[in-house]
Amino acid sequence: MGQVLDSLVKYADEIRADGAEGDALMRLTDRSAGRLRDAGVIRMLQPKEFGGLEAHPREFAETAMALGAMDGATGWVSGIVGVHPWEMAFFDPKAQQEVWGENPDTWIASPYAPMGVATPVDGGYILNGRWSFSSGTDHCDWVMIGAAVGDKDGKRLSPPKSLHVLVPRSDYRIDHESWNVVGLRGTGSKDLIVENAFLPEYRTLAAERVMGGVAWQDAGRDETLYKFPFSCIFPLGITSSLIGIAEGALNCYIESQRERVTVSGTAIKQDPYVLSALGKAAAEIAASRAAILETVDRFWDLTERGKEVTFEMRAVGRRTQTAAAWRAVGAVDEIFGRAGGGALQLSNPLQRFWRDAHAGLSHAIHVPGSIFHAATLTQLGEEPQGMMRSMI
Template sequence: MGQVLDHIMAHAEEIRAQGPEGDQLMRLSDTSAKILQDSGVIRMLQPKEYGGLEVHPREFAETTMAIGALDGAAGWVAGIVGVHPWELAFFDKKAQDEIWGEDNDMWMASPYAPMGVAKPVDGGYILNGKWSFSSGTDHCGWIMIGAALGDQDGNALNPPQVLHVLLPRSDYEIDPDSWNVVGLRGTGSKDLIIKDAFIPTYRTIDADIVLGGNAWQHAGRTETLYKFPFSCIFPLGITSSLIGMAEGALACHIAAQKERVAVTGIPIKDDPYVLYAIGEAAAEIAASRAALLETVDRFWDKTEKGQEVTFEERAIGRRTQTAAAWRAVRAVDEIFARSGGGAMHLNTPLQRFWRDAHVGLSHAIHVPGSIFHASALTQLGGEPQGVHRSMI
């Protein structure tokens, strides 16, 4: 195991025990956040010159899975917040110095969706808007969010142009009452409100440069990690945490079934149909893990050799990642339906894994339609356009 995963596993019982409190608080408990911070998971994709670890993305994914298997919300926050240092490595060095020079353990929240407009002014932009789903935001000192580029009157340009921008905690408000949901409650994915915040130009980057895979050239980065495709690295933390939740649910189910006797009086160990369901679910979850990690390994090997990861390969990689998420959650449904009435009690962890996994599956990165369309069309010799190229 890597040093981060070692730390996580040394505190596994603490993380697991904090899950119910996170559900009640509707954010990670301070204890969980402190364990994650001390582990270094958020610095795994951070440049070494700023105290980062610059690990292979597979190690980041496996660590996020392990955290998700202990507590879905903690895994989700680690997976999402943990990707932001990777992108900060492409910003102007002045921005990197401003954030990491102050604290190389600084956490940054998102989201990337352009839910507000950046109006150009001398030296930068004035930003206004309201952003939803800022996971882990209560424990973050900065945000990295998407903003629609506007005109001099503050109206978004058409066709749209998107910036990714950085703001410190003093420049935005968190709506404390905006996150009361059925699952992933502990992620605290609350709304952000920004009113007339000034953003200097050096704290912005063209989103197309990042999404297009050219940011490493603009930033003068030569490390393999930063040449890695955005369309693989960004979904990686999210889907890894989801697969971890499925693994956590499976572990809870198996532990509960060992001594369980059905209402028919037959021990579960003697019920061939339930045994089949457990075996099938375990195989599907393992297949999801293997498929996701295989893509990461293959893309890394090509990137390290200086070879291009083509649009077709990226589209197929996104298809694999999206399908892995759906396969894992379907497997959770199969075992949850066979867990008996005891699993429905709110004091059991299985129901929380079930809830968290379903909410995690609803993330935009797991919507299969345009991804499956793009991958199939590309393989047939077509050229996907518009939304069908998005996030690929």
């Protein structure tokens, strides 16, 4: 285990217990957020000059997995909020100083979808809009959000142009009534509202430069971590936490079924059909974990050697990542379907893992259609265009 995860394992029981409270509060408990902050989870991909660890992405993924296995929402927040310092490394040093200068443990929320419009003015933009699904936002002091560039009348440009922009807590408000969902409730992924906020130019990045994997050049970065492909690092925390949730469901099932006897009087340990299904589910979850980590290790080795991670490699990597998510959640369904009526009790954490797994699978990063299409086209010697290149 890495140093961050080592410092969290001793609090595993507390994190599990706080998961139920966070589910009711519809945000992480202050204690859980404090544990993540004290351990440095959100600083794992942060630049060293601002107190970051610049950890290997594999260590970041394994930490999100382990936390997801303790509590789905805690793993999810660590994986999503934890990736923002990686992109923050590409912003103007003045912006980095504003965010981290006084406190390197300052957290940044998202999302990246261009749900609002940035209208150009002297020195920057005027930003307006409403953004949904800002995970962990109650514990963050800044947001890094997507914005469509508008014309002088505030209408989106055509063809579209997108920015990733930084906004301080003083310039947006959280709609606390916007998050009441069936799964990942503890993530507190609420809506944000920005009204006529001035956005200086230095707090913006061209979205296509970040997603195209070349923002490190603009920022003068030379560390392997920041040359790592966006299309691998951005989904990494999300899918890793989801695989951790599946592992948590498996662990929960095993612990609760050791002495269970069915209505027919058969001990679960003597039911060959259940044991076979459970073995297959465990293998599917393990395969999902291995696939994700293999891609990370391979891409890291290529990047470190100065080799190109080609579009085809990235597309296949996204296919692997997306398939891993679906495989893991399918295994959770096999587990939950054999857990008996007791698993339906809200006091049983298995039902929360099941709900969280399905909520996590609904994230846009796990939609397989265009990703599978693009990966196959590249392997057939074609060059995907338009939406087929999105997020690859």
